Amino acid sequence: STYPEFTALDAKWRNHLRTPKPVAADPTNPTKGNNEKFYILSMFPYPSGSLHMGHLRVYTISDVLSRFRRMQGYDVIHPMGWDAFGLPAENAAIERNVSAKSWTEKNIKAMKEQFEAMGVAFDWDREVTTCSPDYYAHTQRLFLQLFKHGLAYRANSTVNWDPIDETVLANEQVSASGHSWRSGALVEKKDLEQWFFKITAFKEQLLDDLETLKDAWPERVRTMQKNWIGKSSGSKIRFPVKVGDAESKVEVFTTRLDTLPGVQYLALSTAHPLVTAAAEGNEELQKFIAEAKANAAAAGPENKSKRGFLLPGIECRNPLLGETMPVFVAEYVLEGYGEGAVMGVPGHDTRDHAFWLENCPNEPIRTVVEGTTEASTKEEGIFTKKGKLTDSTGEYCGLSSAEAVKTFLEKLGPEWAEESTQWRLRDWLVSRQRYWGTPIPVVHCKSCGIVPVPDEDLPIELPEGINISGKGGSPLSKAEEWVNCPCPACNAPAKRDTDTMDTFIDSSWYWARYIDSKNPKELVSPEKADKGLPVDLYVGGVEHAILHLLYSRFIAKFLASSGIWPNPSNNTAEPFKKLITQGMVHGLTFTCPETGRFLKPEEVDVFPSNEEAIMRIGGKVPNKSWEKMSKSKYNGVDPVTCIGNHGADATRAHVLFAAPVSDVLNWEEFKIVGVQRFLLRVLKLAKTNNFSAVEPELEKFNDTEKTVWNILQQTVKNVTEAFADTIALNTTVSDLMKLENSLSANLKGCSPAVQYHATQSLLRLLAPIAPAVAEEGWETMHKGTKLEGSKVLEMRWPEVDTREVLQSAKKDIAIAINGKVRFTLQVEEELGGAEQSALLGLVNGHEQWTKWGAGKEVKKVIVGKGGKLVNFMLR
Numbered sequence: 027s028t029y030p031e032f033t034a035l036d037a038k039w040r041n042h043l044r045t046p047k048p049v050a051a052d053p054t055n056p057t058k059g060n061n062e063k064f065y066i067l068s069m070f071p072y073p074s075g076s077l078h079m080g081h082l083r084v085y086t087i088s089d090v091l092s093r094f095r096r097m098q099g100y101d102v103i104h105p106m107g108w109d110a111f112g113l114p115a116e117n118a119a120i121e122r123n124v125s126a127k128s129w130t131e132k133n134i135k136a137m138k139e140q141f142e143a144m145g146v147a148f149d150w151d152r153e154v155t156t157c158s159p160d161y162y163a164h165t166q167r168l169f170l171q172l173f174k175h176g177l178a179y180r181a182n183s184t185v186n187w188d189p190i191d192e193t194v195l196a197n198e199q200v201s202a203s204g205h206s207w208r209s210g211a212l213v214e215k216k217d218l219e220q221w222f223f224k225i226t227a228f229k230e231q232l233l234d235d236l237e238t239l240k241d242a243w244p245e246r247v248r249t250m251q252k253n254w255i256g257k258s259s260g261s262k263i264r265f266p267v268k269v270g271d272a273e274s275k276v277e278v279f280t281t282r283l284d285t286l287p288g289v290q291y292l293a294l295s296t297a298h299p300l301v302t303a304a305a306e307g308n309e310e311l312q313k314f315i316a317e318a319k320a321n322a323a324a325a326g327p328e329n330k331s332k333r334g335f336l337l338p339g340i341e342c343r344n345p346l347l348g349e350t351m352p353v354f355v356a357e358y359v360l361e362g363y364g365e366g367a368v369m370g371v372p373g374h375d376t377r378d379h380a381f382w383l384e385n386c387p388n389e390p391i392r393t394v395v396e397g398t399t400e401a402s403t404k405e406e407g408i409f410t411k412k413g414k415l416t417d418s419t420g421e422y423c424g425l426s427s428a429e430a431v432k433t434f435l436e437k438l439g440p441e442w443a444e445e446s447t448q449w450r451l452r453d454w455l456v457s458r459q460r461y462w463g464t465p466i467p468v469v470h471c472k473s474c475g476i477v478p479v480p481d482e483d484l485p486i487e488l489p490e491g492i493n494i495s496g497k498g499g500s501p502l503s504k505a506e507e508w509v510n511c512p513c514p515a516c517n518a519p520a521k522r523d524t525d526t527m528d529t530f531i532d533s534s535w536y537w538a539r540y541i542d543s544k545n546p547k548e549l550v551s552p553e554k555a556d557k558g559l560p561v562d563l564y565v566g567g568v569e570h571a572i573l574h575l576l577y578s579r580f581i582a583k584f585l586a587s588s589g590i591w592p593n594p595s596n597n598t599a600e601p602f603k604k605l606i607t608q609g610m611v612h613g614l615t616f617t618c619p620e621t622g623r624f625l626k627p628e629e630v631d632v633f634p635s636n637e638e639a640i641m642r643i644g645g646k647v648p649n650k651s652w653e654k655m656s657k658s659k660y661n662g663v664d665p666v667t668c669i670g671n672h673g674a675d676a677t678r679a680h681v682l683f684a685a686p687v688s689d690v691l692n693w694e695e696f697k698i699v700g701v702q703r704f705l706l707r708v709l710k711l712a713k714t715n716n717f718s719a720v721e722p723e724l725e726k727f728n729d730t731e732k733t734v735w736n737i738l739q740q741t742v743k744n745v746t747e748a749f750a751d752t753i754a755l756n757t758t759v760s761d762l763m764k765l766e767n768s769l770s771a772n773l774k775g776c777s778p779a780v781q782y783h784a785t786q787s788l789l790r791l792l793a794p795i796a797p798a799v800a801e802e803g804w805e806t807m808h809k810g811t812k813l814e815g816s817k818v819l820e821m822r823w824p825e826v827d828t829r830e831v832l833q834s835a836k837k838d839i840a841i842a843i844n845g846k847v848r849f850t851l852q853v854e855e856e857l858g859g860a861e862q863s864a865l866l867g868l869v870n871g872h873e874q875w876t877k878w879g880a881g882k883e884v885k886k887v888i889v890g891k892g893g894k895l896v897n898f899m900l901r
């Protein structure tokens with residue numbers, strides 16, 4: 027460690043830092059805090075056992091901002107807890123033969139100690155742990171509330187099946203390439219009865235209320251939410267079909283009804299009823315369907331294969347034009363979207379275009395829409411934009427796309443066409459065939475069906491001591507004693523549900539629990555919900571931009587609609603008023619230039635500035651890049667070690683300083699020394715400072731004092747604004763560095779009142795970022811004064827003093843007597859048209875004037891060019 031004093035400071039101030047007290051204690055400003063609540067939440071961690079650099083970054087941000095808000099007088103809520111259910115604990119149980127519970131508890135204990143080293147202050151009396159029965163009793167209560175309101179239901183569905191973890195996955199947990207987000211296995215399809223939450227019941231609100239988050243949430247996150255909900259306005263069209271003598275209609279959803287004259291085929295999903303019927307006795311088709319299903323999980327919608335199967339013996343007509351067209355079964359048609367059927371427009375839709383080229387390469391392609399201006403662009407040879415209908419559409423030629431839609435809807439009438447809105451959002455599949463999760467609190471009875479567990483029987487605790495193999499369905503089904511129970515309704519022998527809940531449910535409501543974390547009867551009392559919610563500032567990773575936030579928003583809207591949170595502000599029941607998504611922390615990564623292999627730290631000599639590196643064996647220069655920290659890349663940094671080396675304050679300040687919050691932070695540890703030197707200079711200022719609690723008198727300021735005052739006010743303004751809108755937190759550190767620079771250079775020329783005022787203001791501004799250093803400085807400068815024993819973290823945040831002190835525009839003037847320059851003077855006023863008496867006033871009393879000019883008669887005074895020289899002609 028370069029400066030061991032920082033770790034000593036950490037140790038000295040640790041206890042004080044973890045128990046923040048309200049600012050109302052400020053003896054220099056006894057105005058009470060404003061007592062308004064300010065709820066700052068950072069996403070709770072999964073208790074893996076060790077904090078990583080991402081944690082250091084997110085919790086530094088929330089800790090700094092909560093200390094800032096406390097100093098502003100807010101009643102700050104800054105809780106912490108553990109997202110403690112989930113697969114890693116279960117896998118540890120399988121692999122190491124430990125209980126998931128004790129593994130988790132041990133990790134939580136270790137991570138709490140790591141938090142302490144970081145100098146963060148959480149309201150530990152609000153702590154929640156999602157795997158503890160006093161928490162999941164309420165997760166179960168929430169489930170039953172949703173059930174009671176018809177928002178939790180069971181349905182048979184084709185589910186995504188992870189063959190490695192042997193569990194069902196939500197659509198969201200399947201990557202675009204069809205792999206499990208967790209195990210990486212290629213996901214399969216399977217039919218199972220599952221529990222769902224009806225998130226679609228709130229789809230309009232979930233979409234519309236995104237508007238209220240404008241400027242308060244990152245634009246990118248709002249867009250991702252919007253796309254996920256995926257509202258799409260268009261039309262439903264029915265195409266008449268004949269199979270043998272049987273007549274029926276095939277419905278399709280289209281956003282481009284204006285392209286109806288350009289439809290050249292119909293494409294059906296493999297699950298379409300017409301396809302199922304046609305597959306009977308058609309082995310070739312059966313084979314196609316089987317292959318398509320195998321592929322279905324594998325590719326995202328945009329990369330789907332364009333394979334098609336032409337259905338024989340089927341006659342299909344364009345309802346507008348009457349002409350016949352072929353009908354295909356196509357892999358790219360999704361069974362779960364729209365009507366599971368597509369009207370194929372090769373001339374105007376890229377996917378249809380590719381399909382047509384592959385399946386009907388010798389057929390012409392129709393163009394029915396064209397641009398309205400010369401500049402209208404073509405993409406990949408086809409026109410996909412809206413425009414106007416072409417000559418080839420006969421009577422419709424010249425209609426704009428919008429007019430064409432209207433015309434076709436009218437012409438076809440309700441039997442064949444109607445306006446329609448589709449949503450991409452699907453209900454949330456919440457059951458999991460896993461052990462380490464919240465048990466689903468229902469009983470299955472032969473005569474009563476699904477019976478909710480009565481409220482007074484909650485929680486239904488997870489049975490312990492089960493042998494978990496990780497194979498073959500729900501582990502809970504093997505806990506026979508636990509499974510068999512009397513039916514709560516008829517008392518006959520019945521069975522508990524053996525699935526557990528998706529862990530995203532645990533985290534979908536934890537933000538509400540913190541407000542009333544010890545309430546045994548309710549998730550949160552309505553009074554406390556109204557008082558403590560919403561979260562004013564939420565800090566977390568952008569990887570949660572879709573699911574976790576959407577689920578939390580859904581639960582918030584449910585809590586509001588069911589009276590649990592009766593009066594949400596703005597009536598929008600948005601859980602997170604403002605959101606910051608912090609960027610990742612990347613580590614310096616070396617690879618061998620020949621093999622591409624990741625190099626271990628001991629294989630490379632790195633010179634301090636990171637500029638140069640050499641492989642120890644062979645002496646080659648390795649390739650260098652910044653990448654997400656990971657064990658396999660040997661580029662990780664342990665935050666606790668880093669803090670041990672450099673001190674928590676310097677580490678925190680560096681984390682803030684090194685990059686804007688939402689940008690990637692490339693971790694360059696050697697740079698911490700810059701922050702350390704700055705902090706040491708601050709401590710030195712506190713030592714040399716004269717204590718004088720007298721208010722500075724602005725009218726009497728000399729120039730140096732004016733300089734100091736102005737930069738101080740500017741810094742207070744900048745830092746306050748940066749903390750308040752949380753966009754450029756990195757600039758707070760650089761602003762404080764500039765202030766320190768100016769104080770170190772100028773304070774000697776200031777009165778004790780200004781010295782004291784400026785230095786203690788700097789310490790207040792620094793306190794949220796580097797609390798131990800600020801407290802140390804504060805203690806030093808108040809030893810033996812009436813503020814001895816006070817704490818800077820309990821002081822009020824400085825406010826900008828709006829009184830102006832204008833820096834004088836003084837310039838040097840040469841004073842000549844009878845043509846000979848004798849001395850210089852600093853003069854503020856313009857001398858051009860000054861009276862002789864005023865000019866005499868300037869020089870009177872100056873020792874040089876007394877020596878050369880006193881007592882002599884003034885004949886004439888000449889002010890020279892530019893007012894820089896005054897010549898007194900004396901006799």
Ligand code: ANZ
Pocket residue numbers: 258279280281282285358359360361362363364365366367368369370371374375410448
């Ligand atoms: C004809 C057409 C012509 C289309 C054109 C687009 C452009 P969004 O915006 O995502 O809602 N579609 C409809 N159902 C589908 C399904 N089950 N599987 C795959 N694709 C489906 O997309 C709506 C468009 O997606 C619809 O509009 C339809 O193609 C296609 F120049 O109809 B369109």
Ligand code: ZN
Pocket residue numbers: 471472473474475477513514515516517518520
């Ligand atoms: Zn019963």
